[in-house]
Amino acid sequence: MRQNIYIDIDGVILTRGGIPALHLDEFLKFILSNYYVSWLTSRCRGDSKYTVKYLSRFLLPEAIALIERIKPTSFLLDKTEAIDFDKKFFWLDDELFVSEERTLKEQGKYDSWIEVDLIKNPNQLNYLIHNKLPRAKSFRLGPQS
Numbered sequence: 001m002r003q004n005i006y007i008d009i010d011g012v013i014l015t016r017g018g019i020p021a022l023h024l025d026e027f028l029k030f031i032l033s034n035y036y037v038s039w040l041t042s043r044c045r046g047d048s049k050y051t052v053k054y055l056s057r058f059l060l061p062e063a064i065a066l067i068e069r070i071k072p073t074s075f076l077l078d079k080t081e082a083i084d085f086d087k088k089f090f091w092l093d094d095e096l097f098v099s100e101e102r103t104l105k106e107q108g109k110y111d112s113w114i115e116v117d118l119i120k121n122p123n124q125l126n127y128l129i130h131n132k133l134p135r136a137k138s139f140r141l142g143p144q145s
Ligand SMILES: [Mg+2]
Pocket: 008, 009, 010, 011, 012, 093, 094, 095
């Protein structure tokens, strides 16, 4: 079973001024082939059509084809409302509300949050692919001998 990964837009896949993050296409390909990927952004409220339309102002068609595969979520106030706490997950966001931080801590999942800071580290998506996010285990290989 693939782990869930939840991703924000502003400050995570777009940096300041709506500029796509460096290594974005490689990052999207990586998470889509290793995780069950859902939006966790105020720019998605239960339907990703608006999200895709918004991002098409900033991203090239190749990236759009990838983000179209990301699942929608919905929440009213806190993004944590949309997280499935029964499953392991990562949550990539540049900023949490105090209430969201508290919910993560109450659930014992504060470590699931990966703070993205593209201003401080413009290459962070590349770092995450190669140093932070585990690849999904392949089921085709069977048990290791
Ligand atoms: Mg953000």
